[in-house]
Amino acid sequence: MANSLFFIKYNLVFLLIYLWHSVNGHPQCLDSRPPFQSHGSLSFCTDYEDFGCCTRSDDEVLRNRYRRIESVVSTTLWEACSHYAKTFLCQTCSPYAAHIFDSEQSHNSTEVVQRVFPGLCRDQCSTFYQQCKELITPYMEEVKNEDTLEEQIRLENAYRHSESSFCSAILLSDNDYCYPELLTNPILNGNISIEKVTGEGCICLQPFEAQFRNPVFLKHTNDGTDRLFIGEQIGLVHIMYTNGTLLPYPFLDIQYDIMTTQAKGDERGLLGMEFHPNFTSNGKLYIYYSTHLNEYEVSQNFGDHKIRIEELRVNLDFPDEIDVYYSRVILEVYQPWWNHNGGELLFGDDGYLYIFIGDGGRAGDPLNSGQDMFSMLGKVHRIDVNKIDPVRKKEYSIPPDNPFADGIKGLPEIYAFGVRNIWRCGKDRGDRLTKHGKGRIVCGDVGQGAVEEINLLKKGANYGWKLKEGTSVFCSTCQQALREIPLTEPIWDYPHAVGKSVTGGHFYRGCESPNFNGFYFYGDFMSGRIFRLTEPKNPKQKRWDNKEINMCGSNMCKPPFISDYSTSIISFGEDEAGEIYMLSTSYPSATSYSGSVYKLVDPSRRGNPDACKNVEIPTTSTTIPTTTSTSIKTETTTPFKPVFPTKPVVRDNSGSSVTIAPFDKRLMNYLDYYKKHRRRNNRRNFQTQFKQENRRQQWKGRTYATTPPTKYVKDSRQKTISKTPRKDAISKPPQLIFHGINIQRCKNDRCSLRKIMPQK
Numbered sequence: 239m240a241n242s243l244f245f246i247k248y249n250l251v252f253l254l255i256y257l258w259h260s261v262n263g264h265p266q267c268l269d270s271r272p273p274f275q276s277h278g279s280l281s282f283c284t285d286y287e288d289f290g291c292c293t294r295s296d297d298e299v300l301r302n303r304y305r306r307i308e309s310v311v312s313t314t315l316w317e318a319c320s321h322y323a324k325t326f327l328c329q330t331c332s333p334y335a336a337h338i339f340d341s342e343q344s345h346n347s348t349e350v351v352q353r354v355f356p357g358l359c360r361d362q363c364s365t366f367y368q369q370c371k372e373l374i375t376p377y378m379e380e381v382k383n384e385d386t387l388e389e390q391i392r393l394e395n396a397y398r399h400s401e402s403s404f405c406s407a408i409l410l411s412d413n414d415y416c417y418p419e420l421l422t423n424p425i426l427n428g429n430i431s432i433e434k435v436t437g438e439g440c441i442c443l444q445p446f447e448a449q450f451r452n453p454v455f456l457k458h459t460n461d462g463t464d465r466l467f468i469g470e471q472i473g474l475v476h477i478m479y480t481n482g483t484l485l486p487y488p489f490l491d492i493q494y495d496i497m498t499t500q501a502k503g504d505e506r507g508l509l510g511m512e513f514h515p516n517f518t519s520n521g522k523l524y525i526y527y528s529t530h531l532n533e534y535e536v537s538q539n540f541g542d543h544k545i546r547i548e549e550l551r552v553n554l555d556f557p558d559e560i561d562v563y564y565s566r567v568i569l570e571v572y573q574p575w576w577n578h579n580g581g582e583l584l585f586g587d588d589g590y591l592y593i594f595i596g597d598g599g600r601a602g603d604p605l606n607s608g609q610d611m612f613s614m615l616g617k618v619h620r621i622d623v624n625k626i627d628p629v630r631k632k633e634y635s636i637p638p639d640n641p642f643a644d645g646i647k648g649l650p651e652i653y654a655f656g657v658r659n660i661w662r663c664g665k666d667r668g669d670r671l672t673k674h675g676k677g678r679i680v681c682g683d684v685g686q687g688a689v690e691e692i693n694l695l696k697k698g699a700n701y702g703w704k705l706k707e708g709t710s711v712f713c714s715t716c717q718q719a720l721r722e723i724p725l726t727e728p729i730w731d732y733p734h735a736v737g738k739s740v741t742g743g744h745f746y747r748g749c750e751s752p753n754f755n756g757f758y759f760y761g762d763f764m765s766g767r768i769f770r771l772t773e774p775k776n777p778k779q780k781r782w783d784n785k786e787i788n789m790c791g792s793n794m795c796k797p798p799f800i801s802d803y804s805t806s807i808i809s810f811g812e813d814e815a816g817e818i819y820m821l822s823t824s825y826p827s828a829t830s831y832s833g834s835v836y837k838l839v840d841p842s843r844r845g846n847p848d849a850c851k852n853v854e855i856p857t858t859s860t861t862i863p864t865t866t867s868t869s870i871k872t873e874t875t876t877p878f879k880p881v882f883p884t885k886p887v888v889r890d891n892s893g894s895s896v897t898i899a900p901f902d903k904r905l906m907n908y909l910d911y912y913k914k915h916r917r918r919n920n921r922r923n924f925q926t927q928f929k930q931e932n933r934r935q936q937w938k939g940r941t942y943a944t945t946p947p948t949k950y951v952k953d954s955r956q957k958t959i960s961k962t963p964r965k966d967a968i969s970k971p972p973q974l975i976f977h978g979i980n981i982q983r984c985k986n987d988r989c990s991l992r993k994i995m996p997q998k
């Protein structure tokens with residue numbers, strides 16, 4: 239691994255040097271962002287409509303400037319010279335504006351310093367000076383600002399002195415960009431046309447300041463609140479706005495229930511979260527995490543730990559917090575070993591919850607879970623969380639069209655099988671115009687020793703593990719099975735020379751980087767490489783088109799963008815607008831604050847900011863579904879009141895805001911509730927609540943990067959700090975077949991939480 243990291247670094251350095259020379263002539267706006275197509279919305283600087291840097295409002299500002307210059311000069315001068323005024327003003331709309339105005343950024347900020355005059359080529363300057371030099375002063379008066387005062391004086395003096403001193407003064411440091419020769423300059427390809435592809439196949443990243451401990455997911459609620467929910471493996475979920483503001487306390491804290499360690503590469507922890515499709519009206523969400531076995535389960539040698547899928551609800555008073563009184567365990571599955579725990583949770587467009595569970599760990603799937611149709615492990619499951627199943631005594635029901643819905647040939651939960659350890663999936667929201675691709679789900683399935691694969695999710699598909707690893711045969715003694723069992727091939731796979739642990743990604747359907755449309759971005763955790771897949775044009779072609787995505791050079795990725803990143807790629811996510819984020823770390827431990835969030839950006843072309851500002855946000859439902867046929871019988875007595883404001887309750891970072899309810903009052907409420915319902919052993923018990931509150935108080939007024947509460951990290955392999963010391967599960971394979979949990983089997987009331995929830 240050290241070797242491969244070195245290799246990557248070496249490659250990046252090489253790449254940067256290479257790109258520095260090859261993309262010198264790169265279009266760039268004054269704000270260092272790429273140009274865009276304004277689709278006929280300009281009425282003044284119309285030359286730059288197809289590919290330029292001005293929005294409609296920028297264009298109007300320029301027209302007004304033009305009018306003001308006109309109003310202060312003589313009619314004769316204006317008749318002869320107005321076209322110069324327009325040309326100069328409109329250069330800020332040029333796709334090469336950053337170069338024509340020699341714009342520079344100070345090293346410590348994103349502030350741009352730009353010159354007053356666009357760089358004119360010698361001949362152009364000469365003609366202009368001879369015919370229209372009286373325009374110089376009124377033009378400069380109009381465009382000046384505090385920063386350009388000095389320059390203005392210098393140019394004023396030069397202009398009074400002579401033509402040659404003026405034309406020297408406005409010469410560009412790189413004269414290749416002088417106007418108008420840049421329009422035909424072969425170095426700039428003689429053309430200003432819409433960049434159809436993403437530069438040299440490279441991207442930039444927009445980093446966020448906040449650091450996270452192994453950030454495993456980034457989700458949004460699709461309710462127009464612009465919140466990103468970033469999950470840390472250790473059991474916390476934080477809210478960050480897309481502008482980078484991080485709320486000072488977590489949305490969810492289940493550290494006490496999480497089983498993980500600070501060991502690099504521990505795969506247990508909080509692994510997934512998904513909001514209900516009707517979150518805006520019911521406030522529900524689902525989490526997927528590794529948790530400790532209870533004493534009974536330990537005594538029965540049920541394995542290393544269990545994964546739990548649990549329904550939670552947002553706090554009706556504070557939409558930025560979880561409701562600690564509400565919980566419903568949907569499903570628990572025992573995990574024989576510590577690794578391959580899967581962890582993705584997704585709602586399909588069909589409204590069902592998809593659950594991606596790994597093969598249970600160890601090399602070569604020793605329990606043959608992937609092909610065992612009566613094991614919950616090594617599968618993709620699909621369940622209906624809106625209805626309980628009173629016959630099977632489950633907190634969910636089986637969608638009638640599940641491939642084994644009758645349970646005869648396999649578990650009715652199964653939707654697809656033969657998977658090893660699916661790590662991250664993306665659901666396509668479809669092309670913005672045609673809706674092509676809408677609803678399809680593509681996942682990365684981590685390989686064993688040779689091949690990493692990407693799968694397109696299909697009902698009833700057998701992805702082959704452990705008969706095959708990707709497209710290559712894994713079980714060499716399974717010739718008959720390989721001949722007889724129909725397998726679904728991955729849409730892409732790659733050998734370990736490319737990367738050793740795939741991280742599935744997302745389809746880009748955002749507005750800001752139109753060239754990315756339809757790209758499925760994904761990466762590799764070990765090699766740190768980023769790729770994209772596109773659907774083949776020929777539908778007969780089973781394999782998708784794959785391309786490695788490199789970082790552009792620092793000449794293209796100017797602040798706020800960067801071209802370097804932490805290479806352990808953990809996850810990808812998307813925001814409400816469909817922009818894609820990458821989550822990676824430089825030290826993959828659940829307790830190390832080395833994880834970063836980056837937004838993927840195309841430096842060659844961006845979406846029209848006018849259009850992207852107004853990306854359609856789904857209309858938030860304000861109607862409260864009273865009791866619908868699908869509503870769950872286990873609702874608490876307090877019906878959930880959707881109180882989602884269009885704006886979230888925002889607290890300032892100092893924590894001094896008053897919106898937090900008085901602690902004592904909430905505590906009293908909780909005690910009442912606690913007594914009333916005798917929720918013994920509820921994991922969010924009084925003590926936890928107290929500790930959470932305590933910590934929240936401590937967090938007030940601080941930056942968020944406090945020391946991780948390591949004492950709550952439970953290590954199953956260190957019996958001394960483990961709450962439920964395990965029997966030696968790793969050396970002894972579990973004796974039971976892991977069919978998922980039978981809730982009734984648990985003695986501890988944790989497993990029958992439903993019973994102690996007040997009934998309607």
Ligand SMILES: *[C@@H]1O[C@H](CO)[C@@H](O)[C@H](O)[C@H]1NC(C)=O
Nearest residue numbers: 343344345346347348349350
């Ligand atoms: C950038 O540095 C300059 C000089 O070192 C300083 O005056 C300025 O305040 C700095 N700006 C920021 C945003 O830190």
Ligand SMILES: *[C@@H]1O[C@H](CO)[C@@H](O)[C@H](O)[C@H]1NC(C)=O
Nearest residue numbers: 421422423427428429430431
């Ligand atoms: C600009 O591009 C167009 C179309 O791609 C081409 O026909 C034309 O020759 C190009 N102009 C120059 C100067 O290269």
Ligand SMILES: *[C@@H]1O[C@H](CO)[C@@H](O)[C@H](O)[C@H]1NC(C)=O
Nearest residue numbers: 463464479480481482483888
């Ligand atoms: C970021 O956005 C949030 C919500 O819109 C807002 O409250 C906050 O002030 C913004 N922060 C900055 C630094 O602009």
Ligand SMILES: *[C@@H]1O[C@H](CO)[C@@H](O)[C@H](O)[C@H]1NC(C)=O
Nearest residue numbers: 515516588589590624863868
């Ligand atoms: C969401 O609510 C709508 C309207 O009440 C309903 O038709 C739909 O089935 C719900 N979706 C899910 C996934 O529950």
